[in-house]
Amino acid sequence: MKDKNRQFTIIVIILCVLLCGESSYIVYDKLLAKRNNNTNNNAIPEEKADSITISEEQVKKIYSEDIKKYIINSDRQLSFNSLTFKNEYEKLEWVRWTKEKELERVSNFCGTETETVLVNEKIISKQGEGQLDCNSTSLIKGQSVINAVKKTFGENVEINLNNLGVNSFNNQKMYIEKLDLLFADGFDMIIPVTEQYIDYSIDSNILKIRFSITDNDEKTSNYEAKYIIKDGNTYIKSINKM
Numbered sequence: 001m002k003d004k005n006r007q008f009t010i011i012v013i014i015l016c017v018l019l020c021g022e023s024s025y026i027v028y029d030k031l032l033a034k035r036n037n038n039t040n041n042n043a044i045p046e047e048k049a050d051s052i053t054i055s056e057e058q059v060k061k062i063y064s065e066d067i068k069k070y071i072i073n074s075d076r077q078l079s080f081n082s083l084t085f086k087n088e089y090e091k092l093e094w095v096r097w098t099k100e101k102e103l104e105r106v107s108n109f110c111g112t113e114t115e116t117v118l119v120n121e122k123i124i125s126k127q128g129e130g131q132l133d134c135n136s137t138s139l140i141k142g143q144s145v146i147n148a149v150k151k152t153f154g155e156n157v158e159i160n161l162n163n164l165g166v167n168s169f170n171n172q173k174m175y176i177e178k179l180d181l182l183f184a185d186g187f188d189m190i191i192p193v194t195e196q197y198i199d200y201s202i203d204s205n206i207l208k209i210r211f212s213i214t215d216n217d218e219k220t221s222n223y224e225a226k227y228i229i230k231d232g233n234t235y236i237k238s239i240n241k242m
Contacts, residue, residue, distance in 0.1 A: 052205050052229050059200045062234060063209055066098050067225055071195050071213060073097045083239040085153060088163045094236065095148040096140075096184070102151070104144040106181060110134035117179060123172050142180040154228070154235045198222065205229045210242070 070093075085091050096103065109115050110127055115134045118124045125133045142161050149159045161175040167183045175182050194214035201208050207227040214220040222242040227234045 052202065054202060054207065054229070056200065059207070059209060060197060062207075062227070063197050063211065063225075066236065067209065067211060067239070068195060070094060070097045072193050080239075081241045085236065085238065088159060088161065089165055091149050091153060091157070091159060092145060092164065092182075095145065095152055099148045099152060102144065102148045104141040105184065106139040106141065108134075109139070114139070114179060114181070118176070121176075123176065138184040139179075139181040140184045142175060142182055145182060152236060154230070202229075207234060 083090055083094075085094065106114065110133075115124070115127075118134075118137075119126055124130070124137055127133050127135065145161065146159055150157055161182065162173075162177060164174040164182070166172060167174050172183075196212045196214075198210040198212060200210065205228060207229055209225045209227070210222065211225070212220050212222045223239055224242050225239045226237045228237055229235075
């Protein structure tokens, strides 16, 4: 009889242990599920890039108003390999030929304080006394260049006009800091050049425009211009030979 009681007691203990284990597992499982649910609710949703679309008509307008104007309205060598716009001169050249309406020019300054300062600094000669005088010189306001550069390449672009090279006329720096003025060519040269829009592609916010240039030797080179699209605006970043 004692053995039967002992066996019964052992069975009861085993059943209690099993019941406690099962209860503990159920409670733990519910707590874990609740914690995971809270974690998922508090998680920061993955940020998806906005899908940017642009029509080919808009792309061709960018090509015509930027790239094409730059190609045909300058005496620069057309067989360049790349333009990265990492230096001030490349930025200046781009805005001079594509954003010329946004640049404030100073002309007919003969007899003004500007002429007096330039003559005293021996930057230009007195009127009629040399090749470079107020009649043959055109100036651009420095701040208008900075504004055009930032509008074209983005507000965060670095531009220091003091880093510009020398003026080709008299070996003076292009930028006259005390007047906040730059020398500009007295005339614009238009070169007959054969250019051709090819196509475009867009990936996220990067627009690539492909085009070709045929030089006077009938040699054709293909190029790719890269723009960044941000807040509805396009900012030129580079042009590379393909």
